[in-house]
Amino acid sequence: MRAVEALMAALKHEGVDVMFGYPGGANLPTYDAIYDAGINHILVRHEAGGGHAAEGYAKSTGKVGVSLATSGPGATNLVTPIADAMMDSVPTVFITGQVRTDLLGTDGFQEADITGITMPIVKHSIMIRDPRDIPKAIHEAFHVARTGRPGPVLVDIPQDLSRAEIDYVPIDDVSLPGYQPTHSGNAKQIRLAAKALANAKRPVFYVGGGVVNANASEELRDLARIEKFPVTCTLNGLGAYPAPDPQWLGMLGMHGTRAANYAMDEADLILAIGARFDDRITGKLSEFAPNAKFVHIDVDPAEISKNVPAHIPIVGDAKEILPRFSEEYRALESDESRMKEWWERIEHWREKYPLTYEDSTDNEIKPQYMVQAVWEATEGQAIVASDVGQHQMWAAQYYDFPEPRRWINSGGAGTMGFGLPAAMGAAAGNPEQLVVCISGDGSLQMNIQELATLAENKIPVKIFLMNNGFLGMVRQWQELFWDGRYSHVDMGNLPDWVKLADAYGIWAKQETDKTKLVGTLKEAIEHDGPALVDVRVTKEENTYPMIPAGQAARDMVG
Amino acid sequence: MGDPGTKEVFSLSDLQATGQRIMGRKHVLSILVENEPGVLARISGLFARRGYNINTLAVGPTDDDKISRITLTIDGAEHPIDQVTKQLHKLVHVLKIRDLEPHDTVARELALFKIDADAHTRQEISQLSEIFHGRVVDVARKSITVEVTGSDEKIEAFESLVRPFGLIEMVRTGEIAVQRGRHTT
Numbered sequence: 132m133r134a135v136e137a138l139m140a141a142l143k144h145e146g147v148d149v150m151f152g153y154p155g156g157a158n159l160p161t162y163d164a165i166y167d168a169g170i171n172h173i174l175v176r177h178e179a180g181g182g183h184a185a186e187g188y189a190k191s192t193g194k195v196g197v198s199l200a201t202s203g204p205g206a207t208n209l210v211t212p213i214a215d216a217m218m219d220s221v222p223t224v225f226i227t228g229q230v231r232t233d234l235l236g237t238d239g240f241q242e243a244d245i246t247g248i249t250m251p252i253v254k255h256s257i258m259i260r261d262p263r264d265i266p267k268a269i270h271e272a273f274h275v276a277r278t279g280r281p282g283p284v285l286v287d288i289p290q291d292l293s294r295a296e297i298d299y300v301p302i303d304d305v306s307l308p309g310y311q312p313t314h315s316g317n318a319k320q321i322r323l324a325a326k327a328l329a330n331a332k333r334p335v336f337y338v339g340g341g342v343v344n345a346n347a348s349e350e351l352r353d354l355a356r357i358e359k360f361p362v363t364c365t366l367n368g369l370g371a372y373p374a375p376d377p378q379w380l381g382m383l384g385m386h387g388t389r390a391a392n393y394a395m396d397e398a399d400l401i402l403a404i405g406a407r408f409d410d411r412i413t414g415k416l417s418e419f420a421p422n423a424k425f426v427h428i429d430v431d432p433a434e435i436s437k438n439v440p441a442h443i444p445i446v447g448d449a450k451e452i453l454p455r456f457s458e459e460y461r462a463l464e465s466d467e468s469r470m471k472e473w474w475e476r477i478e479h480w481r482e483k484y485p486l487t488y489e490d491s492t493d494n495e496i497k498p499q500y501m502v503q504a505v506w507e508a509t510e511g512q513a514i515v516a517s518d519v520g521q522h523q524m525w526a527a528q529y530y531d532f533p534e535p536r537r538w539i540n541s542g543g544a545g546t547m548g549f550g551l552p553a554a555m556g557a558a559a560g561n562p563e564q565l566v567v568c569i570s571g572d573g574s575l576q577m578n579i580q581e582l583a584t585l586a587e588n589k590i591p592v593k594i595f596l597m598n599n600g601f602l603g604m605v606r607q608w609q610e611l612f613w614d615g616r617y618s619h620v621d622m623g624n625l626p627d628w629v630k631l632a633d634a635y636g637i638w639a640k641q642e643t644d645k646t647k648l649v650g651t652l653k654e655a656i657e658h659d660g661p662a663l664v665d666v667r668v669t670k671e672e673n674t675y676p677m678i679p680a681g682q683a684a685r686d687m688v689g
Numbered sequence: 690m691g692d693p694g695t696k697e698v699f700s701l702s703d704l705q706a707t708g709q710r711i712m713g714r715k716h717v718l719s720i721l722v723e724n725e726p727g728v729l730a731r732i733s734g735l736f737a738r739r740g741y742n743i744n745t746l747a748v749g750p751t752d753d754d755k756i757s758r759i760t761l762t763i764d765g766a767e768h769p770i771d772q773v774t775k776q777l778h779k780l781v782h783v784l785k786i787r788d789l790e791p792h793d794t795v796a797r798e799l800a801l802f803k804i805d806a807d808a809h810t811r812q813e814i815s816q817l818s819e820i821f822h823g824r825v826v827d828v829a830r831k832s833i834t835v836e837v838t839g840s841d842e843k844i845e846a847f848e849s850l851v852r853p854f855g856l857i858e859m860v861r862t863g864e865i866a867v868q869r870g871r872h873t874t
Contacts, residue, residue: 258727
């Protein structure tokens with residue numbers, strides 16, 4: 132068969148039901164094969180949109196997201212989604228066309244060394260040199276993308292090779308001698324960690340996106356509830372532990388709750404699970420959790436002791452390790468009352484510093500209120516994709532996620548323009564669920580062309596635009612740390628969003644009245660198809676509380 | 690953190706078990722990699738991106754034509770070696786890494802020295818190179834080229850001796866190394 136038909140067969144064998152892409156000269160053979168492949172292909176309007184859509188699909192379903200692009204500029208447009216997928220460990224496969232092999236290295240038309248360009252930001256990449264390797268490369272790519280610490284894999288296929296005739300037999304057991312991720316976790320270390328937890332007087336569970344990736348939420352809950360252990364999640368870990376919950380301290384880090392950050396600060400034992408001690412969590416590293424011992428569970432050994440030295444490292448898959456941890460813990464004698472003072476302290480912080488804001492007394496819509504309105508209109512049951520900025524932090528703070536894979540967000544890379552296409556990918560992967568995108572006026576304009584994709588494919592994403600006419604987070608930093616010199620953050624000439632959506636054929640409405648907001652949001656939700664609500668919010672509002680970059684948890688402001 | 694007195698561990702499973710940081714000395718990493726295009730770029734790129742400085746780098750085939758060996762020396766005082774090793778292990782084409790212990794390692798480097806020489810100094814340089822078990826590989830009217838192999842200390846010692854004659858050019862291969870005895874990487 133043609134190599135591109137084998138490519139499609141390999142993709143189907145890997146369970147691909149939808150992919151996102153954009154055709155061009157170098158991947159024309161592939162697109163010819165897509166024509167009869169029976170795989171749902173969604174034509175995006177920019178390759179970056181396709182890449183983020185694949186991420187949204189992967190984050191919401193747990194399956195591998197697939198995105199295609201042609202060579203040169205098509206491929207380089209995938210660089211941002213690839214970097215984003217790397218930072219957040221998103222299982223993704225990116226398939227790029229490449230110029231013919233006789234043109235490789237000659238600066239041929241639409242040539243770019245995409246394997247070279249993306250080398251620092253992929254988990255793995257494969258450049259095809261023999262057409263017979265194409266299906267094998269796909270199987271290897273999926274295997275590497277979804278096992279161990281998940282991540283992006285790039286497969287680059289020269290145009291002439293994709294036209295060759297080859298034989299294809301699917302492979303189920305990929306053999307890569309240099310790639311042997313550890314799953315099981317060292318038994319002795321688990322026992323040691325259980326013992327440390329049983330003796331801790333001020334323990335905190337610090338949970339990251341790795342628990343979501345490992346589908347280990349249930350196992351986490353079982354362990355956390357053996358005794359009443361306090362739990363906090365990172366931005367990417369939201370939903371890994373149900374919120375709200377009596378043991379839930381809220382998110383931690385730069386815009387986390389005081390209760391979570393102060394608890395980390397005073398903890399004597401921190402159980403880090405699938406979390407990587409990012410600088411947005413630790414703040415000033417030398418003053419991070421100064422009294423704590425660290426137990427660190429992670430599937431990637433290189434994360435252990437990278438930023439913070441682990442006293443008890445456990446390498447492996449949280450889904451395998453946590454039940455064994457629970458079992459070891461149950462076998463130990465421990466006295467729950469040892470944490471009594473600790474909980475009193477935590478309750479004190481919770482009472483004194485609840486997550487709150489000053490709501491408007493007139494009809495003005497405060498951004499925090501807007502997120503609460505979204506929560507109310509969706510009954511807390513939506514998949515929420517956000518973009519990057521203040522709205523993202525408010526969404527993280529005020530939308531309580533009852534389970535994992537409901538919060539689709541660019542955490543590590545902080546990619547503006549992520550939200551709309553990611554929501555599109557999540558909706559494509561979850562046709563039965565309500566998917567909303569909370570975006571900002573800056574972020575939404577970064578991949579606004581995907582409105583066309585939504586409209587064409589009738590993907591019913593509900594875009595709730597938090598419109599303050601500012602690059603809000605940058606403005607906040609300028610206000611707090613740059614003497615209020617608002618350099619280039621006023622988005623000034625904003626489009627008429629309702630007309631714009633209308634031009635694309637999307638239902639839209641503007642809302643400026645607080646009392647009508649929930650109703651308008653519901654109207655959008657009930658509308659059959661994609662919808663946009665332009666919500667005019669307070670222009671200058673800050674995201675608080677906040678640990679200023681590079682400072683310690685106890686220096687929180689706001 | 691970063692206690693220089695911590696136990697030295699070399700295999701990935703050791704690293705996983707202890708998570709300790711090891712710092713403080715020069716490290717010779719012997720890395721077996723699959724013979725795939727771009728492997729060296731991935732490795733050197735990883736070092737560049739994470740700010741680890743490579744002192745020497747030597748690459749060559751092994752007895753298995755599917756596998757190459759990279760011998761790489763780095764200064765462990767600058768960065769914790771276990772982090773370097775763990776990041777390298779994440780590369781799919783990296784098969785095996787061994788951090789060779791100096792006392793248990795035979796390491797050699799080859800250097801070529803092109804030295805200013807005339808009829809008067811030629812003999813003296815030639816004698817010096819004999820003491821270092823070097824070989825004169827080229828003689829011209831105004832220069833002499835000497836090949837020296839050995840440890841980096843030996844090569845540096847030879848360099849300091851011949852530099853006063855006028856060093857025109859010097860080339861070093863970077864160290865290659867094997868463990869003593871029957872053990873293999």
